[in-house]
Structures are given as structure tokens and as C-alpha cells.
Amino acid sequence: MAKKEISSAVIKRLPRYYRYLGELLEEGIDRISSNELSERMRVTASQIRQDLNNFGGFGQQGYGYNVRYLHEEIAKILGIDTKHNMIIIGAGNLGLAIAKYANFGKRGFIIKALFDKNPELIGKKVGDIDILDMDMLESFIKENDIEIAALTIPKGDATAIAQEAVSYGVRAIWNFAHTDLRLPEYVTVENVHLSDSLMRLSYNIRWQEKDDING
């Protein structure tokens, strides 16, 4: 499929569209107007029209959007119409929580194994996913066509471990360690920092209070 030039702002909104369109399909809704979608998603109808026009999902007068078509197109753009094999490095609280969340599999992200350096954890299972020794990282990544590594280890080792995983063939890092990873440019890194999100929440509370006081 040819790569489409889509702005990063639109790409950021795509997972949300995908989720809402998926819910509509589950409800048996095949088409929807931009106004109805706007009410559900609390996004302006013109924003929706602009965004969805990127995918040839042009709403037709009197018809609305074809929900299934848009859902499929967005899945293709996001690359979730194919499966992605992934591993989690760090089988502590966070790594286990991610491994236990079944819905990633439904989106095509298949967790193949967890890795840890703690001998007490190695050999245990989370559901049907094994916790393996770091010694097996190289052979496992190579033999199981692993594309993504989630990093849920402390920041001190994070860059070295990420570099190791990349040298064995991993192409993308889902980074939860609180550090900016130094990796080759071709590697995709998605940083997830819940505390950043909380700080934004705190900012909004602070300024909401001030706005309320100032009328």
C-alpha cells in the first residue's frame, strides 16, 4: 500500500476514530452522518469531515459515512490490519499488567513472551505467556519474528537493553522507562509516561480553579 501523507495531528486522532467506528460496528450501525459521529465523539463535525477526508471516507450527502469501510481504511493506515509480534522486557508490576490485558491481542499485538533478569520470575507464566531469561533474548527475537519490545524496566538499563533488542531485529520500542532512549533513527520509539499525563491533568485542575475564581 502506498504511504499516504497524513499530518501527525490527524494520526494522533486516528486510534480514537478507530475505537468509535469499531463500537458502531458492534452496535450494527453501518453508516453514520458526521453530525451524529460528532455528538458521540464530542469533536466538531467539520473536524471529522476534514480528518476522514484523508482516507477517502467522503461522507455522501444523505448517506453519511460508510462505517465498515472507514474502520478498515484506518486499520490499514495504522498497520493493525496485520499482526505484530511483541515481547515485554521487565516482568514486574507494569510488565505483568500489560501482559494480562487481553485486548492488545484483539488489535493484532501478540505478546509472545516476557523477559526478566530475576531468577525467581524465570520459568513462571502469565496466562499462557512464559517469563524467560534474558539469555534467551537473541534467539527468541530472531526465531519469533519479534517487531516490538515493550520496555518496563528501570531507566538505568533501558538504553542498553533497547539497543540489544534492536541489534537482534526489533524495529520498535514501546518505552515505559523514564528516559529518552538513544537508538538508531530507523527504530520507532513510542514513549508512554503516565506521570506526564497526570501532570497535564494537574495543570488543567490548577487553571480551571483560577478561571472559576476569576469568573
Ligand code: NAI
Ligand atoms: P518493578 O520493580 O515491579 O519491575 C521491574 C522489573 O524489571 C523487575 O522484575 C526487574 O527484575 C526487571 N529488570 C530490571 N532490570 C532489568 C534488566 N536489565 N533486564 C531485565 N529485567 C530487568 O517495577 P514496575 O513498577 O513494573 O516499573 C517498571 C519501570 O517502569 C520502572 O522503571 C518505573 O519507573 C517505570 N514505570 C513507568 C510508568 C510510565 O508511565 N511510563 C508507570 C509505572 C512505572
